[in-house]
Amino acid sequence: MVENDRFGSLLAHLILILGVAAVVFPVYVAVIASTHAPGTFLQGVMPLLPGSHAIENYRTVIFEGRAQAGAPPIGLMLWNSFVMAMMVAVGKIAISLLSAFAIVYFRFRFRIFFFWVIFLTLMLPVEVRIVPTYAVVANLGLLNSYAGLSIPLIASATATFLFRQFFMTVPEEMLEAARVDGAGPMKFFKDILLPLSITNIAAMFVIMFIYGWNQYLWPLLVTNDERYYTVVMGIQRMVTGADSEPLWHLVMATVVLAALPPILVILFMQRLFVKGLVETEK
Amino acid sequence: MQTKRMTFSSRWLPYALLAPQVLITLVFFIWPASQALWQSMLRQDPFGLRTTFVWFRNFERLFDNPLYLASMKTTAIFSVATTLLAMSLSLLFAVMVNRMLRSREWYTTFLVWPYAVAPAIAGVLWWFMFNTSVGIVPYMLQGFGYDWNHRLDGTDAMILVVLAAAWKQISYNFLFFLAGLQSIPQSLIEAAAIDGASRTKRFWTIVFPLLSPTTFFLMVVNVVYAMFDTFGVIHATTEGGPAQATNILVYNVFRDGFVNGNLGASAAQSVVLMGIVVVLTVVQFRWIERRVNY
Known part of the structure; x- marks a missing residue:
């Protein structure tokens, strides 16, 4: 700190507290709404203090769903989201580690060509080519399956790029020593490279888990069977599905449950998260 | 592109290692993208019986279509507004947090977590706060004599989706701005302070220019985010309406x-x-x- 300026830092605290309040407020409102009885919302503007129906609302949402509107219980959707997020995160990390290993530790024909094929995918988000990608998945018979939900999202250049950058910083001596001791490529990969990459893998996992959990358009397209709905897309059906005003207390309970797992991941692994986020872009 | 100085040699292993990723890329990225290129030059008759090759006629039609042009304009307004709002707020927060010593971690934690909220959920959260019958914000706005209605008023709807989209993006920008601020050498700032430059002056003449690579990078990332990742925000709330007012290209x-x-x-x-x-x-x-040359 260059100079001591009392007033300035007071102002800074004030701005930050207001900022934090503004950032937290939407979620606060959602949590409050999820603790009220349905009747509360008929009386006009919603209250800002918690109600007494929290347990009841959450139990309804998780185990029963809304029978009259055809919304399945959230329990299954949460599970589906979890499976999808895990498959996307683990799958991405696995195939990216392998391809980054090949690109950095081997010289072979068409190496540069493959590198670019992989990098093209950086440029094309799913949103841009929805119809043809949907057609491919439909032709492969992958609609309404975990494979259809996750495999098309597994290929992305970000993770490959991160691991390539990291492998380039691993000292040459590691490889030399391993070869002197007679280790083959896969042994080197398994016993030296993987243990060295563990922090990067964990950081990548945090980012990719959140990415997988928060997918919206893709599950919307490839599932029409309730058993495969994910929770983030399920909310949309609750809000716009019925003609009447949505049952806000249940919708907000679902919103809280859907947002909670990735938020917890960030809060508990903040350092890994920041590392993963900042390094994938460099 | 480099490899290690010393490499393994194997005829087939590198191809086998690359196979899963290349295969998925080909099947789910390259092939659909080329399909899109091909289909963009075809036209089907209304019954789907006959398909004719029409060269660039689909594109001509597209750019003659006033609805599509309007959607382009909507996208431009939406992206610029979201980017400006998200970036200016997060720069402000980052500069303020960067002054703090003890409370830095604490503020960071509170500003970072919206990153985890899916765009669709962010949309629903704001949709609820602005809900015309039970929402808290229209109620307060009414106190100021403003009648909020995003179901009828296009501008209100646009403000709503911009707020939701920007809210979610603040944490990302904040982290990058904070990292950028921390990499600025303290000696420069101290030198300017000794020469008597005020805090504001130091920010605009030293910190902001040195931050420009980060700013530029974030600008591109934010525009990409606003154009493509906000599908959920729109779809879960306004569904492009009212009267196409929030109908972005995606x-x-x-x-x-x-x-x-x-x-x-x-x-x-x-x-x-x-x-x-x-x-x-x-x-x-x-x-x-x-940046490498810089």
């Missing part, structure tokens, strides 16, 4: 392809979007090159 592709079943038009729009993505990526890469 939503339009989805609607033409899946709701209206107009494959040729949807494919042509996909191609236009891919073009935009490629241009933005090239801009990004040039920026990286420049």
Whole structure:
């Protein structure tokens, strides 16, 4: 700190507290709404203090769903989201580690060509080519399956790029020593490279888990069977599905449950998260 | 592109290692993208019986279509507003947090977590706060004599989706701005302070220019985010309405392809979007090159 300026830092605290309040407020409102009885919302503007129906609302949402509107219980959707997020995160990390290993530790024909094929995918988000990608998945018979939900999202250049950058910083001596001791490529990969990459893998996992959990358009397209709905897309059906005003207390309970797992991941692994986020872009 | 000085040699192993990723890329990325290119030059008759090759007619039609042009304008307004709002707020927060010593971690934790909230959920959260019958914000606005109604008023709806989209993006920008601020050498700032430059002056003449690589990078990332990742925000709330007021390009592709079943038009729009993505990526890469020289 260059100079001591009392007033300035007071102002800074004030701005930050207001900022934090503004950032937290939407979620606060959602949590409050999820603790009220349905009747509360008929009386006009919603209250800002918690109600007494929290347990009841959450139990309804998780185990029963809304029978009259055809919304399945959230329990299954949460599970589906979890499976999808895990498959996307683990799958991405696995195939990216392998391809980054090949690109950095081997010289072979068409190496540069493959590198670019992989990098093209950086440029094309799913949103841009929805119809043809949907057609491919439909032709492969992958609609309404975990494979259809996750495999098309597994290929992305970000993770490959991160691991390539990291492998380039691993000292040459590691490889030399391993070869002197007679280790083959896969042994080197398994016993030296993987243990060295563990922090990067964990950081990548945090980012990719959140990415997988928060997918919206893709599950919307490839599932029409309730058993495969994910929770983030399920909310949309609750809000716009019925003609009447949505049952806000249940919708907000679902919103809280859907947002909670990735938020917890960030809060508990903040350092890994920041590392993963900042390094994938460099 | 480099490898290690010393490498393994194997005839087949590198190909086997690359196979899973290349295969998935080919099947789910390259093939559909080329399909989009091909379909964008076809037209089906209304019954889907005959398909004719029409060269660039789909594109001509697209750019003659006032609805599509309006959607482009909407997208531009939406992206610029979201980017400006998200970036200026997060720069403000980052500069303030950077002054703190003891409370830095604490504030960071509180500002970082919205990153985890899915765009669709962010949309629903704001949708609820602004809900005309139970929402808290219209109630307060009424106190100021403003009658909020995003179901009828296009501007209100646009403000709503911009707020939701920007809210979610603040944490990302904040982290990058904070990292950028921390990499600025303290000695420069101290030197300027000794010469008597005030805090504000130091910010605009030293910190802000030195931060420009980060700012530029974030600008591209934010525009990409606003154009493509906000599908959930729109779809879960306004669904492009009222009267197309929030119908951004990505939503339009989805609607033409899946709701209206107009494959040729949807494919042509996909191609236009891919073009935009490629241009933005090239801009990004040039920026990286420049930063290396910098």
